[in-house]
Amino acid sequence: MSGTITGLTSSGLVLQNNSGDNITITSGSTTFSFPTSVANGAAYSVTVLTQPTAPVQTCSVNNGTGTVGATVSNISIVCNAVSGFVYFVDQNIANGISGYRINSATGTLSFIGTYATGASPTGITTDHIGHFLYVSHCNGGAGTCDVSSYSIGNDGSLTLNGTISTGWYAQSISVNPTGKFAYIPNNSSSVTGYNINSATGALNSVGIYTTGTTPQFVAIDPTSRYAYVSNYTTGNMSAFSINSTTGALVNLGTYSAGTNPDYVVVHPTGNFVYGVDSSGISEFSVNVGGTLVSTGSVSVGNSLSMSIEPTGNFAFLPIYTGSIVTYQINSSTGLLTQVNTIATPAGARSISIDPSGNFVYVSSGASVSGYSINLISGALTPITSTFPSGGNMIMFALSPNH
Numbered sequence: 001m002s003g004t005i006t007g008l009t010s011s012g013l014v015l016q017n018n019s020g021d022n023i024t025i026t027s028g029s030t031t032f033s034f035p036t037s038v039a040n041g042a043a044y045s046v047t048v049l050t051q052p053t054a055p056v057q058t059c060s061v062n063n064g065t066g067t068v069g070a071t072v073s074n075i076s077i078v079c080n081a082v083s084g085f086v087y088f089v090d091q092n093i094a095n096g097i098s099g100y101r102i103n104s105a106t107g108t109l110s111f112i113g114t115y116a117t118g119a120s121p122t123g124i125t126t127d128h129i130g131h132f133l134y135v136s137h138c139n140g141g142a143g144t145c146d147v148s149s150y151s152i153g154n155d156g157s158l159t160l161n162g163t164i165s166t167g168w169y170a171q172s173i174s175v176n177p178t179g180k181f182a183y184i185p186n187n188s189s190s191v192t193g194y195n196i197n198s199a200t201g202a203l204n205s206v207g208i209y210t211t212g213t214t215p216q217f218v219a220i221d222p223t224s225r226y227a228y229v230s231n232y233t234t235g236n237m238s239a240f241s242i243n244s245t246t247g248a249l250v251n252l253g254t255y256s257a258g259t260n261p262d263y264v265v266v267h268p269t270g271n272f273v274y275g276v277d278s279s280g281i282s283e284f285s286v287n288v289g290g291t292l293v294s295t296g297s298v299s300v301g302n303s304l305s306m307s308i309e310p311t312g313n314f315a316f317l318p319i320y321t322g323s324i325v326t327y328q329i330n331s332s333t334g335l336l337t338q339v340n341t342i343a344t345p346a347g348a349r350s351i352s353i354d355p356s357g358n359f360v361y362v363s364s365g366a367s368v369s370g371y372s373i374n375l376i377s378g379a380l381t382p383i384t385s386t387f388p389s390g391g392n393m394i395m396f397a398l399s400p401n402h
Contacts, residue, residue: 001044002033003063003075010052013059015077017046025077027052032077038068046075053155056082058103058110080105084355085112085156088363088388088396089121089135096121097135098388099156102398107359107370108385112156118146118163123172126152128179130399132201133158136170136184145170147184149201152399161201166192174218176227181206181247183227185215191229193247209249211238217263221270226252226290228273230261237264237275237282241290255292257282263305268312272334278302281317285334298336300325304349310357314339314378318348318362324371326378342380344369355400359383363396 001017005025013025021036038044046064051057059079066072083104089096096117100109118137122145126133130152138145147166150158169187175196176182182194182203191211194203212231219228220242227249229238237257240249257264257275261282264275273292275282280299284292302320308329309316315327315336324344327336347365353373354361360380362369368387371380 001036001038001046001075002031002073003046003077004031005029005077005079007079008052008057008059008077009079009081010055010057012050013048013052013057013077013079014050015046015061016049017044019045019047022049038072040068043067044072048077051155052079056101056155058082058101082156083358083400084130085152085399086352086354086361086396087124087126087133087158087399088368089117089124096137097124097133097150097158099158100388101156102354102359104356104358106385107354107372107383109368109370109387111388113158115150115158115160117148123170123184124397125173125175125182126397126399127175127196127201128177131179132161132196133397133399134173134175134182134201134203136166136173138169144168145186147173147203149203151201156399164203171215172217174220174227176220176224176242176247177222178224180224181242183218183220183249185211185218185229187214189213189215191215191218191227191249193249195247206247207249209240209251212236212254216261219264219266219273221266221286221290222268223270226270226286228264228266228292230257230264230275230277232260232262235259235261235277237261237273237292239290239292252289252291255284255294258297263303265306265308265315267308267329267334268310272329274306274315274336276303276306276317281306281336283335295333296335298327298338305351307351307353307360309353309360309373309375311375313375314373316351316353316360316380318344318351318364320346320348322346322348322364324348324351324360324362324380326380328378339377340379342371342382350396352396352398354398361387361396361398368396
């Protein structure tokens with residue numbers, strides 16, 4: 001029993017035949033052979049017992065089952081790199097986080113495991129290199145909330161490091177691009193800032209900073225110099241500068257941003273900022289010093305988030321009634337022009353793009369949908385696969401492979 005191996009650049013791959021006769025395959029191998037023969041007329045079934053983990057890859061078996069009639073040598077093992085990991089939070093399951101690997105070639109997801117959080121998880125994010133994951137949870141939505149931190153293993157598994165108390169109804173949590181600081185908006189019209197311990201991921205408060213009423217989300221520019229907060233009730237955004245040493249915030253002003261802004265996103269260049277509310281998108285350019293200048297707005301249906309692919313050419317907006325709208329971004333002005341719309345299950349609310357920029361994932365109430373991105377046109381093509389389903393998957397975070 002033998003065959004070929006394509007694309008294996010990692011260690012840790014273990015193959016087996018008929019639930020036994022395990023063989024460990026070394027990195028770079030192009031062929032394999034099982035030491036134990038299978039009798040003529042007997043069945044064989046070659047499977048992957050353990051996926052390679054250093055770094056993580058996903059390997060699949062072709063021509064792996066049949067009945068021996070002659071020497072079997074046409075089995076092939078194809079291995080692909082994993083773009084990263086994706087983690088969902090679900091308020092309706094006891095284990096509040098579900099983890100999946102992203103196949104870099106196809107965008108399909110493979111299940112890693114579920115991990116417990118406190119009650120009613122509301123926000124989730126990872127640090128800049130995918131070593132730590134953070135989840136806010138609010139005990140049914142009332143009273144003081146907590147944030148739990150987890151270490152992310154090389155295989156995407158999570159290990160709980162600890163939990164701290166934070167403000168009332170911590171809607172989300174954001175980590176700056178250097179991985180040094182985290183920020184959590186509180187319904188008490190403030191944002192709490194934290195230092196992140198680089199070795200353990202532990203959070204230590206550095207201060208509380210006044211925002212508008214009912215802040216929902218904090219977005220940080222790619223240089224880690226500025227932070228922008230969407231203030232739902234007051235209908236504006238707060239801008240802050242970030243002290244690069246302490247993480248402290250200094251208020252730069254507030255800017256009108258629609259009726260009830262839920263979300264804010266910064267362009268990958270740091271030159272533009274977008275506020276998302278139930279009626280549209282507010283567009284801003286960024287001055288030297290981090291202050292904002294309104295450049296216009298785009299009317300659109302009910303949306304709760306937006307994501308921009310890494311090249312900065314296209315933005316994707318999930319519409320709650322069941323669609324994703326694609327916008328082309330003018331590189332000079334930052335203005336948005338609609339170029340495509342694709343249907344998705346109703347309830348679309350959270351959207352993220354994988355680290356490679358090739359795939360986008362949307363949570364729609366009780367399910368998740370995946371799409372490949374045409375980086376020339378911005379068009380989305382559904383990924384043919386079975387994606388996670390759950391009671392109320394509301395937010396998710398993407399982590400790079402590491």
